[in-house]
Amino acid sequence: GVSGHVQGKGSVKLFLPHLYVGVQHSQQGVGVRxxxxxxEGVTRGKVRFDLRTTSAQMEGGVYGLN
Known part of the structure; x- marks a missing residue:
């Protein structure tokens, strides 16, 4: 295996509010509160997810706004 060192970046408590807001915005985007x-929407098939590669995400970005 590969071993290495990862430097700590602080408590996860500082990141949780950002994660929470991200989840809220995502829920708003798909129309659930x-x-x-x-x-429930996922279970009933009303909410679905797509797996996108990094390349697909880059290609789907906004162009020419510099």
Missing amino acids: TVSKLK
């Missing part, structure tokens, strides 16, 4: 409604 709560995580339980998101789970």
Whole structure:
């Protein structure tokens, strides 16, 4: 295997508010208000996810706005 060292970047508590806001925005984007409604939508097939490669994400970006 490969071994290495990862330097600590501080407490995860500082990152959690950003993660929370990101989840809220994502839920808003798919039209659900709560995580339980998101789970229900996934279970019923009303909410679906796409797996996108890094290349696909770069190609799908916004062009010519510099």
